[in-house]
Amino acid sequence: MNNAEILEKQRQYLWPNHVLYYTEPIALDHGAGLTVWDADGNRYLDFFAGILTSSVGYAHPKVTERVQEQVSKLAHCSTLYMNESHVLLAEKLAAMAPGKLQTSYFTASGTEADETAVMLAQSVTGYQEVIALRHGYSGRSALARSLTAQAVWRVGPTQIPGIKHALAPYCYRCPLKLSYPSCGVACAEDVEDVIRTTTTGKIAAFLAEPIMGVGGFITAPPEYFQIVADIVHRYGGLLIIDEVQTGFGRTGDYWFGIEHWGVEPDIMTMAKGIAGGFPLSNTMTTPEIAQAAVGKGLTISTFGGNPVSCAASLAVIEVMEEEASPQHVAEVGNHFRAGLERLQEKYPLIGDVRGKGLMQGVEMVLDRKTKEPATKEVNALFEQTRQRGLLIGKGGLYGNSLRLAPPLTATRDHVDEALEILDHAFAAVQEMV
Template identity: 70%
Template sequence: MNKTTEITARQKKYLWPNHLLYYTEPLPLERGDGMHVWDVEGNKYLDFFGGILTTCVGHNRPEVVQAVKEQTEKLIHSSTLYPNETHVDLAEKMAEITPGRLQMSYFTPSGTDADETAVFLAQTYTGRQEIVALRHGYSGRSAIGMSLTGQHSWRIGGTHIAGIKHALNPYCYRCPLKMTYPGCGVACAQDIEEVIKTTTSGKIAAFIAEPIQGVGGFITPPKEYFKMAKEIAEHYGGLFIADEVQTGFGRTGDKWFGIEHWDVEPDIMTMAKSIANGFPLANTITRPEIAESTRGAGLTISTFGGNPVSCAASLAAIDVLEKEADPAHVAAMGRMLRSGLERLQEKYSVIGDVRGMGLMQGLELVKDRQSKEPSPQATQQLFEATRQLGLLIGKGGLYGNVIRIAPPMTAREDDIATALDLLDKAFARIS
């Protein structure tokens, strides 16, 4: 029995069967270095999914490893009952890199936690309960997270918390209104108002949305969408929560956070994944007057929130991003990746749509371009082919037919060229 078979057998015996595993034969990973990971049999892969957009500066980045070592030797854990300098340093850094007057942070261990914290904050500040989210969105695995999520397969157990409603999403390739941009006038944004007027009391606490829907399949809105959406939410007294769990830290290129592309200032922003290059950490950041509403609202604690080791990893990762993979670098690498993907689209008719921003690019695979019928089969085949060729990619979308490409942001020209070449070979194999 080889090591892969042995690990997979023990996984089956001791871990719940609902752990979603990529590939027909699961792929146990053993180590990583920069842009690459190795499986337990010694095979090397170029990682263009980065542990779900999380290893922002590459695997085992020495500066992050060093910062973690130093912090581990000093203090691993204190809980939020005691101030810790690393925790405060990171909060200060967050205030510096986030847009507008976002300044006050609450750190937790996961994106789910961050979104829950944002909902609780909006409810506390407004004294209201109802939330509007978007169809095809993803917000996490808790009861509120699954209720905010707009995809049936991620809402296990038929979860639904009263007071959470879903508006149409800006999904131009499959417009829910069967219209075409720009002639549509971004009519989908008006659905937020329709949902508020017809399915809520008209007094909402918040509207929550991802600048680019990640798990939904890198669905990228028209540039006018978020300005319109925020205005509607504001008109009905709701705060705007931008969920930057996937789009944060320069991922979309040119800006540190996705929402900044459209000149829209969120009232609350959530972030996780790339925040600490793989260490468990998330943040919910807001303006001082909104944070102030939590004073005296009751007791809350996050035992692992603001963990000093995770905070040290985050500070080190952001420092590397600033020095060698800032939003301008991501934009440049993103342009190269995007034009390569568009060339593949010209070559392979299975690629119906290419979309995304920066180093967050998606390919929607279809049976034919006319009918746009989703092809989860081609997606699965491409997955197996890329694995054989030594390239890791991600997938997503309501129909399981979107390839998600999101390498560490430290990726350079030769990494992008290699990934494009391997994708070309994989598409050729399945065509």
């Protein structure tokens, strides 16, 4: 089937509220490394990696081989039975995760991992209320949509009570109209204000992403998470850090994003890049916290710890260690960042460049003083980059931030190719403004 035929069936049989990128949506057919081909045979360099998920590129031979081996042996078992890949992956992650995070509960999506984290915090603390951040994104269940704080993703009237949202550490559009560092990171203090004024004074948890992914790669200042962690613990809560986008070396230098802030979470959630595209997520915590949940009700997961996804994850981590270590990501990420900053000097449309490692955000504005969001121009840039064979992502409350996040196996050459395409695409769009 070609793109047009697939689109016709998509329109006929899938819910029309599926969000599809591009005026003429792309049907992906196959991939190798950082390259994907659509159903019409067009070739693209992928700088969005299936929403930061194809962490070691497409069809990596090591991952393919391990998955095939596991599928031919055992494709499913549920959490009611043990399996070797499941425990080996848990052991591996205990060695990779920061601090005392040693015990895992695997599920199948980021939404479930965040659900599991909140369930654990509520059952262990005995408190109900949860603080999340404005501009945050947690997924598509009722709880996750309530934790999410961007109107367009809070679909439906049902919202779970007991969830409050503090100000985001969004320096480019500071909610307090201050500037870093003279602000003294005042946004972090808002967490205490929200607890004292809108909750019962005791909370189960605070949940946040180290870099706000769907929010447009909003990156908190260096002091932010330490200040917040102290506040959260003083009010009885656990610190839940959502590493769904930032985990597995994505931000460079470390395996997990929060390590840049030198803070140890009580609970950490992960998904997306964990298994390079196979459905898998994990909620990690300390042995003490995990133990405290015992006897407070039963829980199972049919797809949790799926042997194929766990085997894929073990292979993906091995490939990262060999070809895409956090150090490699930092090095290639710095090269990418320098190139994006050069584009910022050239094109007034680029208001802000932010992020870490291979998670780089570009916020586009019509005017650098008023910071009016250049939402239509982002769409135009999408069409321009697509025509030139580059896939990118977008996000942000105003839909005006580019999310640039290739597979972590990206090299300087891939980055140079992407920068050249972006340069031409920006030149074309800047001319239209």
